[in-house]
């Protein structure tokens with residue numbers, strides 16, 4: 001159980017780029033980072049509107065002269081200080097991730113970046129090489145992948161409790177973009193423009209969460225081929241999609257189906273995961289994050305509850321709330337931020353042995369998301385053809 005005990009020598013000096021007062025995801029970063037005393041928020045370029053960003057930063061407790069107008073000012077200002085930040089989180093629209101990450105790594109800062117990480121695989125490879133050369137960590141914030149029941153599913157698959165994996169069924173849908181974008185706010189406008197969103201809308205925005213979580217549960221099987229059908233029900237979003245279905249063939253013969261949509265009218269938003277093997281299945285959804293449904297063929301179904309002693313050690317070790325209370329998204333983000341802090345601490349010590357076995361969503365996780373998106377787009381552009389996964 002995680003109980004706030006310190007696992008690194010001292011808090012990391014932390015800054016944020018983006019995630020300002022009107023940003024959707026900034027609070028999740030601060031919830032994740034500030035919970036265990038592993039990060040201290042000391043600087044930020046929080047907002048495109050510099051005055052609003054400064055006012056916001058000061059109200060978060062950051063001193064005014066460390067609330068910068070731009071990411072470039074932040075990097076220059078902080079690297080000039082002896083007590084400057086060591087790690088920075090990037091919670092800005094997709095098109096800024098690559099340039100800002102490159103500049104931060106170049107200045108010697110560890111980075112925690114939002115997904116989808118970058119636009120292209122070439123950018124991912126370049127940044128991975130730069131991070132390696134500098135001995136710096138790049139973490140990626142896949143929100144729910146720190147949840148104890150996600151790691152319970154992984155433990156059950158690893159122990160063979162499901163048998164051979166046959167079916168992978170993944171869904172992340174909501175209806176928040178069912179209408180047109182005439183009066184849409186900034187967060188929808190940049191998401192539906194390929195210049196600012198990248199090669200996809202919902203596939204990158206929500207599909208990458210499904211894909212990475214499935215990789216955690218099923219590390220032993222890989223996608224071999226896929227077919228992607230994508231569509232913009234609101235035509236102004238073309239060539240991007242607000243709805244997509246992806247069929248996947250895995251290298252053990254398993255079949256996968258993934259559905260993402262932001263025009264699932266009436267749905268307030270849910271992620272659903274179901275992994276079916278030759279003996280049994282597990283299902284988990286963020287609508288009921290405390291519960292895992294475990295069904296063995298020929299036996300009554302079982303609901304496993306987070307934090308209970310019958311779960312595996314991997315799951316219990318990262319539980320925060322205990323079985324009586326809900327364990328949710330904020331708790332998962334805290335785990336992700338803690339794991340990234342431990343990776344940064346190890347990188348600072350040069351502890352390669354620790355880093356080789358330490359689990360956290362890093363540059364490889366971000367890169368695999370971008371790789372999956374590139375394959376989806378290639379398939380869709382070829383008329384929803386089956387393509388070999390490259």
Ligand code: NAD
Nearest residue numbers: 018019020023024025046047048091092094114115143187
């Ligand atoms: P948003 O448009 O709501 O907010 C973006 C914020 O960044 C705003 O505060 C804006 O002023 C600021 N900003 C924009 N450009 C900037 C720049 N160059 N320098 C400094 N600040 C800048 O966007 P959002 O929904 O919060 O999404 C941001 C990123 O987070 C996207 O990559 C998105 O895909 C990702 N996201 C991830 C999750 C998750 O669960 N991991 C959830 C939501 C969004």
